[in-house]
Amino acid sequence: MKKVVVIMAGGKGKRLWPISKEELPKQFLPLVKKDTMLELTVKRAMKIVDAKDIYIVTQPEYIEITKSQIKNVPSHNILAEFNLKSTTEAIAYATAIIQKKYGDAITIVFPSDHAIKEENKLISAIEEAEQLANNNHIVTLGIIPEYPEVNYGYIEKSDIQEKKNIYKVKQFKEKPEYKVAKKYFEDKKHLWNSGIYIWKNTFIYQEFAKYLPDIYLKMNELLQDNTNKNKDDKKFVSIKTKSIDYEILEKTSDIYVVQVNFKWTDIGTYKTLKKLKKKDKYNNTIEGNVIVQNSKNNIILSKEKQIVALGLENLVIVETEKEILVMNAENQDICVNDILTETINK
Numbered sequence: 115m116k117k118v119v120v121i122m123a124g125g126k127g128k129r130l131w132p133i134s135k136e137e138l139p140k141q142f143l144p145l146v147k148k149d150t151m152l153e154l155t156v157k158r159a160m161k162i163v164d165a166k167d168i169y170i171v172t173q174p175e176y177i178e179i180t181k182s183q184i185k186n187v188p189s190h191n192i193l194a195e196f197n198l199k200s201t202t203e204a205i206a207y208a209t210a211i212i213q214k215k216y217g218d219a220i221t222i223v224f225p226s227d228h229a230i231k232e233e234n235k236l237i238s239a240i241e242e243a244e245q246l247a248n249n250n251h252i253v254t255l256g257i258i259p260e261y262p263e264v265n266y267g268y269i270e271k272s273d274i275q276e277k278k279n280i281y282k283v284k285q286f287k288e289k290p291e292y293k294v295a296k297k298y299f300e301d302k303k304h305l306w307n308s309g310i311y312i313w314k315n316t317f318i319y320q321e322f323a324k325y326l327p328d329i330y331l332k333m334n335e336l337l338q339d340n341t342n343k344n345k346d347d348k349k350f351v352s353i354k355t356k357s358i359d360y361e362i363l364e365k366t367s368d369i370y371v372v373q374v375n376f377k378w379t380d381i382g383t384y385k386t387l388k389k390l391k392k393k394d395k396y397n398n399t400i401e402g403n404v405i406v407q408n409s410k411n412n413i414i415l416s417k418e419k420q421i422v423a424l425g426l427e428n429l430v431i432v433e434t435e436k437e438i439l440v441m442n443a444e445n446q447d448i449c450v451n452d453i454l455t456e457t458i459n460k
Contacts, residue, residue, distance in 0.1 A: 115248065115314075116167070116219040119159040120208040122201055123152055123172040123180065123226035129383050132437035133415065141226040142179055145381055146390045155226045156184055158233055162222060162240060169211065170226075171195055171204040201309075202355040202362075206322060206329050210336040212315050220244050221318070223311040229390055231377035239374045242280065243312040246370050252321070252363065253312040254283070256305025256371040257378045262295035265383055267307035267359065269371050279373040286364045305373055307359070309380070321362050329355065384413050384430045385443065402433070413443060 127140035134140035141152045149157070152170075159168050165186040172180050174194040181189055195207045205223060212219055222240060230236055236255075243253035256269045272284035286307065290298065298304035323330040355361055363369055381387050391399040391413075398406055402416030409426040416433045423431065432439040 116216045117163050117222070117244075118167045118169060118212055118216070118219045118315075119163050119222045119224060120205065120212075121152070121155050121159060121168065121170045121224050121226050122204045123155075123170050124176065124195065124204060125227065127227070130381070130387065132432055132434045132439055137175075138179070139176075140381060142176070142183065145387060146229050150183055151228075151381070152180065152226045153183055155224055155228070156187060158230065158236070159222075159224060160186075161233060161237055166191070169193060169208050171208050200355050200361075201358045202326070202329070205318070205358050206326075206333055207336070209315055209319055209322070210333040213319055213333075214337050216315070218314060218316045220247055221311075221313055221315050223309075225309045225380070227381050228309070229377075229379040229381060233376075235374060235376040239372045240310075240312060243370075243372050246276070246280070247312045247314050247317075250314060250317045250368065252318065252366060252369040254363070254369065254371050255308040255310045255312075255374050257308050258373060258375045259299045259304065259306050262292060262299040263306065264289060264292050264295050265386065266380060268295075268298050268304045269307050270304050271371060271373070276370060281371055281373065283363075283369045283371050286359050305371060306378070308374075308378060311358075311363075317368075318362075321366055325362050325365050326355065384432075388413050411443065 123141050125139060125141065126136050127134035130140050134143060142150050144150050147154065156168060166188055168187045169191045170180055170184065170187060171193045177192060177194050180192050184192070193207055193211060195203055209221070212221060239255055243255070246253045254269065256271070267289055268287040269283055270285040270287060271281040274282035276282070287298070287304065319333070322333060379386050379389055381390070388399045391401070393399050396410040398409060398411070399413045400406060403420040404414045404416050404423065405420070406412070406414065406423045407425070409423045411428045412423060412426055412431065413429070414421055414423055414431045418435060419433050421431060421433060428443045430439065430441050430443050
């Protein structure tokens, strides 16, 4: 069966302000290597499918930067969805386009802001997942937790084991408080939710029909529109949805998780970004023109100005051309960009 990869690249990256901003969010930035996060994701996808079988769903305002960074994916495979408030619209749009072109396919969904080492293990896990997907099951990858993490969602495994490392999903869990995350980490029943999904396109299409009939009707309009060759789409603008986890995956009975154990990071906060950066012997991550003394556990990033840090602990300090951020490193649940918006609108 045909195999395609869908990359979701429409996020705003608000929690990494000011290095990630609405006009240039994190997926278009070289956060961990010289390549941008989107470029790394496309290279990862090309280990699984040809470039012509990769689809990227993003916001209309990011179409041109996507095309400028990604030269090998056909431009008509870069899809602009006007209502990217959640993963649901991105996946619905791509599902309709793939159904229209191929009739059916095994679809692998990747976020565009993840750092993954040991990609050979990822590919092996996806190959296992494909076998289940072929039999009309939704499959996701669950990462064995390295520590209690409050900024990731979790997947609870059931006692039903399909085969080694493959389990029926019992429940999806939202981002927990620390004491709950600690419990999840210790009980060995919970996995980090990777946001990577594998399914048969016709099967997820029918799941939309079952659980999101309004979205399904719009998908059918796309499917029957012979004049629309992957143009910017406005069909979902009036429909409000939450994440695909909430809208479909938590409701369906046909979902499995492949338990995997490779180095994986969802770069959503400075804390998770720090995991991928070099640290000195006092656990400081320092980049740019920075001097530190008697300081520990800090993240200090300077683009232009010199920063001198004396006797500081557990801070995030980020300097760009126009902004300076200083905050407690534990305040990762604060979205600074939203605070700025609220202040401007007062």
